[in-house]
Amino acid sequence: DSGVTQTPKHLITATGQRVTLRCSPRSGDLSVYWYQQSLDQGLQFLIQYYNGEERAKGNILERFSAQQFPDLHSELNLSSLELGDSALYFCASSGPGGRVAEAFFGQGTRLTVV
């Protein structure tokens, strides 16, 4: 158990809909990272938050947004869903400091858009 909790584990929704994925980092970790894993794109970095502030942005679509709350949990919002958004979405967390020494991954949320 990595200590990172993601909910829900599975999500099936229709095209055009909006979903929210939730991540609770390990206790004490300030950084949260979101990744998308799909068969054709591999593991793609989406966005990073550090102590409530956005710190790095990757290949995140404009239809997607995220935030980190004062209690450090994070949510990834996906809207106007398309079939191509079907993927495994991972959250990871790491501790304070200027460089990630180790990131701990959750079990992921498998999103299926039908």
Next chain:
Amino acid sequence: AQSVTQLGSHVSVSEGALVLLRCNYSSSVPPYLFWYVQYPNQGLQLLLKYTTGATLVKGINGFEAEFKKSETSFHLTKPSAHMSDAAEYFCAVSGSFSGGYNKLIFGAGTRLAVHP
């Protein structure tokens, strides 16, 4: 900018044979390097990491990797493969960004198959 290249999307070995998974990186700053493993329907689990110090790093499950700065490589090895090693392996690099914050950049992954 940082990037990672994993040579070989699929590697197949016999049980008991040497496992060698290749990873090359580029980084404009001294890198931190990682290998993660992903078993089917599971999240990523850290195998080992290099931050500073000894360039030969030992990880879990008998894996090790050597940081070679001159070759910008961080290849993963295991002397004797076991059936349970069948999984996908990801090499990752991190580096400092402005403000001291950072992200992990992953390679495309190498799927390891182990056959009897």
